[in-house]
Amino acid sequence: MKNLYLGLLVAIIMGFGSLHAQEILVWDYSGSYTIPNPDQADNYQIEDAVVAALEANDITPELVFTLPEDLSTYDAIFVLGGIWCYS
Helix, strand or coil, X not given: CHHHHHHHHXXXXXXXXXXXXXXXXXXXXXXXCEEECCCCCCEEEHHHHHHHHXXXXXXXXXXXXXXXXXXXXXXXXXXXXXXCCCC
């Protein structure tokens, strides 16, 4: 299911930015949260999964841990807010 969501986001990005180089920002606001890797017996950082999905589709994002002042240069911004449970 995770791959489906990431694939849909990548498809949207590629749709509106295919005529020029995409400027994609991945802002890791979540800190050091990890998620299980179903293909291996370990966990990995959330930002690694998002960056890997983008790079698998020939998109090289800029990964930052603090939000830049000027966001006007980016075509898309992924904000990784962590895992929250409200129950």
